[in-house]
Structures are given as structure tokens and as C-alpha cells.
Amino acid sequence: MSLRSPLSQARGLGSAKDGVGHWWMQRMTAIALIPLSLWFVFSLVRFPLLDHATMVAWIHAPLVAVALVLFFLAMFYHAALGVQVVIEDYVGNEGVKLVSIVVTKFALFAFGAAAIFAVLKIAFGA
Amino acid sequence: MSVKPASSNRPLSPFMIGPYYKPQLTSMLSITHRLTGLALAFGTIFIAAWVTAAATSAEAYGQFAWAANTIVGKLLLLAYTWAMLYHLCNGIRHLFWDTGRGLDLKTAYASGYLVIVASVALTAGVWAAAYLC
Numbered sequence: 105m106s107l108r109s110p111l112s113q114a115r116g117l118g119s120a121k122d123g124v125g126h127w128w129m130q131r132m133t134a135i136a137l138i139p140l141s142l143w144f145v146f147s148l149v150r151f152p153l154l155d156h157a158t159m160v161a162w163i164h165a166p167l168v169a170v171a172l173v174l175f176f177l178a179m180f181y182h183a184a185l186g187v188q189v190v191i192e193d194y195v196g197n198e199g200v201k202l203v204s205i206v207v208t209k210f211a212l213f214a215f216g217a218a219a220i221f222a223v224l225k226i227a228f229g230a
Numbered sequence: 231m232s233v234k235p236a237s238s239n240r241p242l243s244p245f246m247i248g249p250y251y252k253p254q255l256t257s258m259l260s261i262t263h264r265l266t267g268l269a270l271a272f273g274t275i276f277i278a279a280w281v282t283a284a285a286t287s288a289e290a291y292g293q294f295a296w297a298a299n300t301i302v303g304k305l306l307l308l309a310y311t312w313a314m315l316y317h318l319c320n321g322i323r324h325l326f327w328d329t330g331r332g333l334d335l336k337t338a339y340a341s342g343y344l345v346i347v348a349s350v351a352l353t354a355g356v357w358a359a360a361y362l363c
Contacts, residue, residue, distance in 0.1 A: 131328065134321050141318060145311070149360045154295040156288040163284070172281075183271035190264055212271065215278040222278075222285035 133182035140175040169227035180216030255342050263320045266313040316349040
């Protein structure tokens, strides 16, 4: 029998109003990724993008650069949210779980920053 | 979630893979959604490398293009295409479920088969178009 009140025992164990935020952003990014990923695959098929000059000219177009930045934002965010859920579901050890989530989030945001910076560098004229 | 209350040593429902449940289309598509999601998340490294190489130099991009054009590179690209299109199709199925519709067995199985057919057909279409265009 604990002398702590039920409220103090419950504190820190669950969400505080923002629990639905993760779920909602997973859906928002998912919806955004439907047209963006279809456009991305279409572009890969449509243009010979493994040629450097073609690739640079493609990203030079403002609409393409903006679409790529949006695509990367949504994709890396969606990936970070999704991998987090998988880790939370299957990694039992609290320490390993926390480290795994931090490492994957840092990695995905770093890759996302690199990808977006590369697009901007080409778009602004490298 | 973060700290296990000392009082609760309650039984958990068994994991879907193992002796407790027989494999079903719905559960297999569900785990495939997670596996393709993990694979796609890992593959973002290559997407970042691809645009970074393009922003670095024509030589760096040439090396990336060379690697992508090898048999191994093409097989990985083919697998990535299918994983992406599967995750896209099944993701739309999940969004449809989020509206509360299509959760009965008959519809869930029909949409499941549709996802398999659509993801394979779209992958074939993308690669056919890539070689024909």
C-alpha cells in the first residue's frame, strides 16, 4: 500500500494532451507523401536523372526544388515517426529503446538535412 | 509506457509470429507494411547520398550513377520501388481504415488482395516505362 496519491503515481506515465500529435503527424505526412512520392517516381522514370547535367537542370527548376524539399521533409519526418513506433513495440529494454530512438531520430534528421541542403545548393546554382 | 507499475505483471497477448497464431493474409500484410517501412527508412540514406553526390561534383555523381547501374544496384532499386509502392498502397488502405470504413473481414481481405496486385502491377509498370521511355 503506497501513501502516494493516485495522481502522483500516474504522473509521467502517459501522454499529457499531446499523445495524439504523433499519430496525427504520421497521417499528415502520409497524405502528403501520396502525391509527392508518385511525382518523384514519375520523374525518375520520365528523365534520365543518372546523368549529372540532366539532374542539375531538373533541380534548377523552382517548382522541382520546392517539391523535392517538401518530399524530403515529409519522407524523413514520416520515417522518423514510423521507426520510433517499431522500436517502441519490439525493444523491451528501456535503455536500449531510448538509445535506439535517439540514434535513429538523429540519423534520419541528419540525412534529411543533408538531402534538403543538397537540393538547395543545386537550386541556388552550384 | 516508460515505467512499469510494480503492481502489474499482467499477461501480454502473444506475438503474431510463433506457434500461437496461424499466418493470415491480414497479419502478413501488416508485418510487411512495417518491414517495407523499415527498409524505406534505411533506404533514405541512399536518397540523401544521391542528391548530395549531385550537389558535390559531376565525378561524385558519376560514381553514384555507376553503382546504381550495376546488377546489384538495379536489384536494390527494383526492391526499393516495390517496397515504396507497397507501402504507398497499403498506407492508403490504412488511411481508409482510419475513417472507420472497410474493417470487416470481407472488405479487409479484398483490399488486401488489391494492395498485393496493385503494388506488383505498379512496380512492373514503372520499370517497363523506365526501359521503354
